[in-house]
Amino acid sequence: MTYSLPYIFVLLVFAILSTIYAQRQENKEDALLCSCVTTGSIIVFFVFFAFRGYVYSDWLSYSESFKNAAWEDVFNITNEKSTAVIHEPGFTALMCFCSLFSREYSFLVFVVTTIDTILFIRFLKRWHVDNIPFALMLFFTFEGVGLMFNALRNQLAIFIFMNALEYVEQKKPLKYFSICFISLCFHSSAIFYFPLYFFLNRKLNKWLFLALILGFFAFYISQISIVLAIIKIMGVEGALGEKAEFYTESLTTARALSPTGTFEKLGLTLLIFLYYEKLTKDKTNVILVNSLILCYFFYYVFGEFRELSSRLSLLFEYSYWVIWIKMIDVLAIQNNKRLFGGIFFLYCLYVTALAYKTPIQEYDNLLFGAKSQSERMKIYNKTVEDEK
DSSP states (O other), X not given: OGGGHHHHHHHHHHHHHHHHHHHHHHTTOOHHHHHHHHHHHHHXXXXXXXXXXXXXXXXXXXXXXXXXXXXXXXXXXXXXXXXXXXXXXXXXXHHHHXXXXXXXXXXXXXXXXXXXXXXXXXXXXXXXXOOHHHHHHHHIIIIIHHHHHHOHHHHHHHHHHHTTTHHHHTTOHHHHHHHHHHHXXXXXXXXXXXXXXXXXXXXXXXXXXXXXXXXXXXXXXHTOOXXXXXXXXXXXXXXXXXHHXXXXXXXXXXXXXXXXXXXXXXHHHHHHHHTHHXXXXXXXXXXXXXXXXXXXXXXXXXXXXXXXXXXXXXXXXXXXXXXXXXHHHHOOOHHHHHHHHHHHHHHHHHHHHHHOOSGGGOOOBXXXXXXXXXXXXXXXXXXXXXXX
């Protein structure tokens, strides 16, 4: 519980600011105050992430990469020591540019967070999200913290792609694919974004939407292996089939079923189903709904591979950060909106309170005094030893 206190504090700040914004916007009063609230929430977001200490674990590899970054490595996708690891040219070039000013890892984090914040706020504005503090609260609750702390390359690729979605609606393929290519230069997982142009804006029947989500969930709880199912369908036999089966079984993990997580996902599915026609009158929301389908597909269907499932579903987590706001918007009665918002905040508080349990998640900030790299390294090593 102690480790979660800073995160809870920031969540409360976003909740208070979003409430102030909603009340003032509802009464159509004090546009200046609304602007100040929005600016304040963005500053809190930026300071929390841009000046963080050495939190989580990926800073170990990223700080080492940044220390050794060289311009000649920009187009070396792999190196002799780690041929299985891909080094995307865009991120390598960014590290090299930052190294012209400083080799401190904290400076790289500052630059990356600045880019992320600009891209994220631009995306929210283009998607007509007025209550920015509420969106930041959603981001903070649903995978955003882990993304910002532990995936520098991936977060850049995701935020860049989010700003390509408007060109799906506008039917501008050249701009869409150009931005996807830039995204790919920062993380190879962005390859999944390219084909989405052709169906993200296709509105599905609400019954098909419901059937797909329930089908993904049924597949998850059935414990069927997606890889083994494909092997059987393709009729792969002999040594190749046995080898694939061996590696699949050695890499898979037990599929946990979280009661609260399941209730949350299926609850959102039911809400979207009930308000489907009203929600999808706005064509931009069709893109969000289809993105959510993809998020659930990768989360549930690839659930046997926990890391893969988490990484792939994260590519479409942006739908989560916006679609809850859109759901509240379609509620007609103001009191229902307030009630829903209050209950939803309590759920966000519950999720946040339980999410931070390990010493490596202990938050500190460079502006207010943070532990050194060597101190955080000791904490990391001790955490790893305790988990063995």
